Amino acid sequence: MKRYSVFAIAREAARYHAGWERAWAAPEPKERYDVIIVGAGGHGLATAYYLGKNFGITNVAVIEKGWLGGGNTGRNTTIIRSNYLQDPSAAIYEKARSLYETLSQDLNYNVMFSPRGVMMLAQTQHEVRGYKRTEAANALQGVQTEFIDPQRVKELCPIINIDGPRYPVLGALWQARGGTARHDAVAWGYARACSDMGMHILQNTEVTAVRQVAGTVTGVQTTRGEIGCEKLAIVVAGNSGVLAEMAGFRLPIESTALQALVSEPIKPCMDVVVMANTVHGYMSQSDKGEMVIGGGADSHNNYTQRGSFHHVEETVRALVETFPIISRLKMLRWWGGVVDMTGDRSPILSKTPLGNCFVNCGWGTGGFKAIPGSGWAMAELVAKGEPGPLAAEFGLNRFREGRFIDESVAAGVAH
């Protein structure tokens, strides 16, 4: 596959862009692969990429029922940060954040990583104490964060009203190297790199059953026929329960729709990401100028990928005291994605009761930021059959053994 470069752009400009190749191939399925990954979201594609890059395993198919990145990966608000409380979480999210720093060069695809800084506002005394605790934990974990005072918040983000009558800003947990990346580009960049290694990305192909013999996986039934495999990785976020049922086991996961919205584009007014957990909303400004606003999850379990009017109203109402300018903004679009929530709000990267079948799910409202680290850890799990250090604490057995990794505060607002 040709490399993208400034010279390639100049050359193609001179010949009317007639020489670009397809970014990834659309092959016919083979009868059998070493590894099948179900789900071409960011986590599935990153797993495939690091299987090839770190372990030389390239006889891989990534099977996707829709289009790649059409699940939560293409529906999220793209916040990247690693300021989690517990050690296993900080390790995997910081691994992901650090991989994001050089992902564009690594993939030869511009994922538009923008380390513009992320702040989590403290608007109650409880949050002040909580974020100071996280700051201390992060210092021990090697994650760079600092608790900043309201004046610094105002300097970094002048449109914030720090003197709100109900929820004045008392400070914030600031991660200067957090930020955003372009979500589609992350999926496309990984897909292109996987295709370049000879892997098959099979779009519009739904897995409808999991085949097994004597307790070990042998393949999958799809809408394009049966495909055999040595190993199977289920990486389907909100559909994890459905796939687990096909494979004959249950997961401690609930699926629900999480919603977000964007405003009409306005001139640049905010160059950081701000999360306000107490009022339950968060905001950043996209390269196009739209204010990207995240709201809450639906209160009931469902598989809809739609937004709803009352969420728009509730989210904007919650944020307007802290961001008075949004009271006069028109909202352009809103949507939803089906997120996979665990009880402790931490992911599952694990072997399963079915032999040679592995699962990666439970990233809930916050898995975009984790994509490179999750793919790295999942590839190791699939290749070796045992979790490496990054995945070791995230096994399914933690629910049976009561070793929860409680991140309900870090994941408090949906992001």
Ligand SMILES: Cc1cc2nc3c(=O)[nH]c(=O)nc-3n(C[C@H](O)[C@H](O)[C@H](O)COP(=O)(O)OP(=O)(O)OC[C@H]3O[C@@H](n4cnc5c(N)ncnc54)[C@H](O)[C@@H]3O)c2cc1C
């Ligand atoms: C509105 C919203 C805002 C969010 N904001 C943020 C944020 O700011 N920061 C952050 O870190 N995270 C955020 N998230 C969470 C993040 O988007 C997800 O955790 C992450 O994208 C999950 O990626 P994935 O690859 O696991 O899943 P997905 O991207 O959902 O991919 C799973 C794929 O599996 C496919 N699939 C399902 N069933 C089958 C089948 N039977 N056969 C074949 N394919 C199948 C689906 O079509 C889908 O494409 C947000 C999520 C939403 C919905």
